[in-house]
Amino acid sequence: MTIIQLEYLVAVANHGSFSLAAEKCFVTQPSLSMQVKNLEEELGVILLDRSKKPVIPTEAGTAVLQQAREVLTAFYRVNEVVNDLKGEISGLLRLGVIPTIAPYLVHRFVPDFVRKHPKVELQIRETQTADIVEALNRDMLDAAILAGGTSPGEIIEEELFNDRFYAYVSPLHPLYERSNIRIEDIDVKHLLLLTEGNCMRDQVIELCQARRNVSTQYAFESGSLETLMRIVDNTANMTIIPELALDFIPKEKHSQIKTLARGATSRKITIAVRRTYVKRSLISALKESIIRAAK
Numbered sequence: 502m503t504i505i506q507l508e509y510l511v512a513v514a515n516h517g518s519f520s521l522a523a524e525k526c527f528v529t530q531p532s533l534s535m536q537v538k539n540l541e542e543e544l545g546v547i548l549l550d551r552s553k554k555p556v557i558p559t560e561a562g563t564a565v566l567q568q569a570r571e572v573l574t575a576f577y578r579v580n581e582v583v584n585d586l587k588g589e590i591s592g593l594l595r596l597g598v599i600p601t602i603a604p605y606l607v608h609r610f611v612p613d614f615v616r617k618h619p620k621v622e623l624q625i626r627e628t629q630t631a632d633i634v635e636a637l638n639r640d641m642l643d644a645a646i647l648a649g650g651t652s653p654g655e656i657i658e659e660e661l662f663n664d665r666f667y668a669y670v671s672p673l674h675p676l677y678e679r680s681n682i683r684i685e686d687i688d689v690k691h692l693l694l695l696t697e698g699n700c701m702r703d704q705v706i707e708l709c710q711a712r713r714n715v716s717t718q719y720a721f722e723s724g725s726l727e728t729l730m731r732i733v734d735n736t737a738n739m740t741i742i743p744e745l746a747l748d749f750i751p752k753e754k755h756s757q758i759k760t761l762a763r764g765a766t767s768r769k770i771t772i773a774v775r776r777t778y779v780k781r782s783l784i785s786a787l788k789e790s791i792i793r794a795a796k
Contacts, residue, residue: 502540502543502544503536504572504573504576505536506536506537506539506540507540507569507572507573508526508573509522509526509528509533509536509537509540510537510540510548510549510562510565510566510569511566511569511570511573511640512525512526512533513533513537513549513556514549514556514557514558514562514566514639515639515640515641516555517554517555517556517557518555518556519533519534519537519551519556537549544561544565546559546561546562546565547559547561547562548561548562548565548566549562550562570640573640574778574779577779577780578779580592581779581780581781581782584782585781585782589620590618590620590621590782590783590786591618591620591621592620592621592622592780592783593621593622593624593643594621594622594623594624594643594644594780594783594784594787595624595626595641595642595643595644596623596624596625596626596642596643596644596645596646596787597625597626597627597628597632597633597636597637597642597644597645597646598625598626598627598645598646599627599628599629599630599633599645599646599647599648599699599700600627600628600629600699600724600725601648601695601699601700601701601726601743602646602647602648602743602745602770603625603627603646604726604727604749605743605745605746605748605749606646606745606770606791606794606795607625609794609795610787610790610791610793610794610795611623611625613790613793613794614786614787614790617786617790618783618786621783621786626642629698629699630647630648630698630700631698633645633647633773634656634773637656637773637774637775638655638656638775640775643774643778643779643780643783643784644772644773644774644778644780644784644787645772645773645774646661646770646771646772646773646791647700647770647771647772647773648664648700648701648704648768648769648770648771649768649769649770649771650769655775655776656773656774656775656776657773657774657775657776657778658771658772658773659771659772659773659788660769660770660771661770661771661772661788661791661792661795662769662770662792662795663767663768663769663770664743664744664745664767664768664769664770665743665744665767666704666705666708666741666742666743666744666761666766666767666768667741667742667743667744667747667758667759667760667761668682668687668739668740668741668742668758668759668760668761669729669730669733669739669740669741669742669750669757669758669759670682670733670739670757670758670759671733671734671735671736671737671738671739671757672756672757673736673737674691674737674738674739675688676739676759677757679759680759680760681759681760681761681762682759682760682761682762683761683762684708684709684761684762687709687739689709691737691738691739692705692709692738692739692740692741693723693729693732693733693738693739693740694706694723694729694740695723695724695725695726695729696723696724698724699724701741701743701768704766704768705741708741708766726740726742726743726746729742730742730750733757734754734757741761742758743768744767745770770795772784772787772788772791
């Protein structure tokens with residue numbers, strides 16, 4: 502049994518395909534398939550059900566995969582320890598970022614991070630929280646930037662900073678003349694929301710329903726905050742936006758930004774990792790760059 506064999510087994514399980522796993526591991530499919538087959542023969546069990554599409558682990562494969570991931574984590578940690586002793590920060594860092602954060606934050610910290618750490622290859626993937634959590638658990642991401650409290654218990658989150666919510670209101674909306682808006686005064690029939698799967702949508706709904714007994718029927722939904730704001734500009738509606746988005750609103754539209762009354766919520770921006778995560782030095786350096794960029 503070799504580390505390469507375990508890496509290939511985990512890659513097939515992660516991607517559900519021998520061809521895709523081979524592509525990600527930069528080897529030919531026959532070479533990868535042979536290594537997995539040799540591992541199965543050595544252990545005397547079938548680890549992967551090749552009749553299924555995507556390929557899935559057998560019962561024995563599931564048990565072996567759990568141990569394989571732990572072995573690989575320990576193996577990769579050896580390099581981390583050595584790099585720490587050398588004071589060197591290098592290697593591949595795969596980062597997930599949710600869509601309500603990525604457009605407003607990534608460009609702020611990436612230049613600083615890559616300038617300070619030229620030996621690091623940073624790969625960034627923008628996707629929904631559920632997909633990020635799955636990718637973290639399957640070792641397809643090393644870390645993620647999320648809204649705090651939206652990931653399950655097997656994921657560790659560390660707070661980076663607080664991101665306050667604001668109202669973005671159409672000039673045609675009855676609340677436009679106010680500089681400060683109470684949650685109780687928001688008519689949800691004219692509240693535009695992100696689509697399901699966006700954790701910020703859930704936070705906004707929870708905020709509104711915590712203050713009054715309201716229906717969950719809303720006027721319009723979109724996967725993009727920018728789309729919601731453009732619709733607000735041309736209708737009599739409003740939406741809720743994070744503080745991170747304020748710098749991207751043109752000066753002539755600043756009158757449409759309204760603070761929410763005391764007691765209204767904000768979200769905690771966190772960096773999330775698996776409980777058994779490696780690349781600690783890399784992630785610590787990334788965290789420092791993000792905090793500097795957010796100030």
